[in-house]
Amino acid sequence: MKTEISLQNPSLVKNPQTSLSGALKGCLGSLDGACIEKLLLHCASALETNDVTLAQQIMWVLNNVASTLGDPNQRLTSWFLRALISRSSRVCPTTMNLNANSALHRRPISVTELAGYVDLIPWHRFGFCASNSAIFKAIEGCQKVHILDFSITHCMQWPTLIDDLSKRLQKPPFLRISVPSWRPNVPPFLNMSIEEVGVRLANFAKSREVLFEFNVINQDSSLSSRENPSFHYDSLLSNLNPSMLNLRDDEALVINCQNWLRYLPDEQRGSANDDSWRDDFLRTIKGVNPRMIIVVDEDSDLGSSSLTSRITTCFNYLWIPFDALETFLPKDSNQRIEYEADIGHKIENIIGFEGMQRIERLECGMKLSQRMKNGGFFSVPFDEETVGEVKVLLDEQASGWGMKKEDDMLVLTWKGHNSVYATAWVPCGFDD
Template identity: 45%
Template sequence: MNKNQIPVVISPCSEFPTPNNPLLHFNNANCMEQLLIHCANAIESNNATLAQQILWVLNNTTPSDDDSNQRLAGSFIRALTTRATRSCSCNIPEAVTRTANSYNYHHNLAIQTHKFSVIELANFIDLTPWHRFGYTAANSAILEATKGFTVIHIVNLSLTHCMQIPTLIDAIANHHEVPPLIKLTVAVNNCRNKNINHIPIPPMLDLSYDELGSKLVNFAKTRNVIMEFKAVSSTYSDGFASLIEHLRVQVQHYNKSHEALVINCHMMLHYIPDETLFTINDTNSNMNLNLNSCSSLRSLFLEAVRSLDPTIVVVVDEDADLTSSSLVSRLKSAFNYFWIPFDTVDTFLPRGSKQRQWCEAEICWKVENVIAYEGIQRVERVESKTKWEKRMRNARFQGVCFSEDSVLEVKAMLDEHAVGWGLKKEDEFLVLTWKGHNVIFASAWLPS
């Protein structure tokens, strides 16, 4: 995608382009973005007539499965159509809705309900460095921080259902003559509290966490590593409160000279509610922390983690800002971030392949959640690494620089993938890039 093209501004009062009007060329990313912004403005101001007009133009001028720019536009068209039918008094014509639903046909694979097998999910994740970058950086930081400990307690908060753990077990086995005991605790997002609103986040797994735990324990045995597995029912919706309480009981029995506590957060923290959703008063919290009355669950969680005095905390997440309360601002940020995964797909997956369909279905789910929903239903509240750095320092953590060995290991992993991926260091952060644009950040933190 050429991000330097001259933008084509289409004012709400101008004559709308049509499929036969050469004014509008949807291979121009800026032109697409401008029209999408006008549509979002119309929806946000409840201008049903204008929103219908723009959606009609978008639906009749954008191919549904062409290059990455057009597929990107299609995902936003679908999201805006959903938004218009939900939040504005728009009587969207059936033809427009039907066409919108045909965009990104792969989204109809229903990734929010499909359950992957372990092998399918592992293959899905290995396609790009999107997750492997974080795995590699995190594993390296964890190995360095836990040298000399005979017990390593890993608390894994991950979007990818412990797919990182086998590589971490391998690394620990290879770096210790006598491998330490590994205790693995995971949060299972099974919300049993009817008062807690919880939305399942793709990708989903087709087996229970008890079964997954057994597989991991057996895998560890093949590496001569003893591992204990514990699944705690706890959800992002309440800031993993029950997990924190479980850990608080556990750490009371730690011998800190022998047991390391590792909090590994892989693309999960941005689902914890932030200040843009609602605030929480410490009087109704069961975490027993002295916080300001306007503290968000996100800040509350980090304060709770700090109170456990962990050996190391690793935070890996997407480097974007999708938290604005303004639909238009959020659309701009999302459009200028989600072009990246659409563009990367073109470089390594053939059109029509099932793997490509699943990849783009996941992107479309994210786009729709960011654009079409508000309140507790909008769970994709990604924050930039700058904001996360501020949060971590406010919670009394200090950043740790990744070693040169860590950097070399990440670079070696990237060499296995398509040209276009890159790595840069920004202060204590490692940042995965695509064609020079920030994608994912990895960071490691110690209690200060």
């Protein structure tokens, strides 16, 4: 199935080889990944210079390569093509459109489907495993634990930790989990509310004889009426204080950030200190004196203001899940197609949007580490027991997955390429 492009002036593409000679130079025979990347960059350059004719011609060639049911390069290209069309439709709305389902429309899934989504490849489970092991060690001996959870996977991380706590030698601690009512509008989408998720977690904890409480941190109503994308972040920061979080002196506080920090804008927020929301968030959570902060995210830099830079980085990074899925799922697998659509959602935002609409602002593990150190945090190395648990997890996966240690990070790899990093931190001067 190809991505369909509607071109208002067919004469523009009667002889694309003439107009594309520069873009196609060196691309002989079938178009491999390097040639596809080259075409994507030429198309981006044409859009940035408002050369709609050349952009259309390049898209014509890409459309003959792209296929949502082809090999990994063809499937990845189809989503980049959608993203470029989405972008071009705003540059010149009358010249082209996409006659296919938009990547931005993704159906909500059930809890059972979400479990299958998480288990498909170790993209999320790697972070869950490393984090839960580190948290388990950090709260050893604690009778009461409060986890402040910022993530995009609807608390799928916590049943495993609850189960582990139920089996520890000493009595399981009283466990409280708090989540913000607002989450980034990104897949996976769940067909139930966060309150319903909390009820399910509570029932699971009861079955494991773990005392449990679930809280939802609601937005500040005085901020939520603003017609400004930043109100979510302002509201969130305004609620991260001991009073609103109902912090209790006898609880060990852990802050968990799983594939989430990237959604806090890195632009200056106009506050007195001229810091970004991201830095203000880190300063704020440092102020509540957590026992540990976990940060897990994808190991790539996708925050550049340059479209061509984002295309290069994104294309050379997001081939990983497409390639990994190719190893064990048939080309027409609905599970594979839907998982790839979620990656396509990300690509469309990275390539198709700018300003506050571009919410995918990923930074690599090394940059995150420097940001944390600049913010007054010390790294906590993962111990050998945690490393062993992650290795057991990866032994259950396809042979291409691996793990390495970089400084104090654990990094998930696919065929030697970094994909996801996990880090653990404590604030300087943490008062236990």
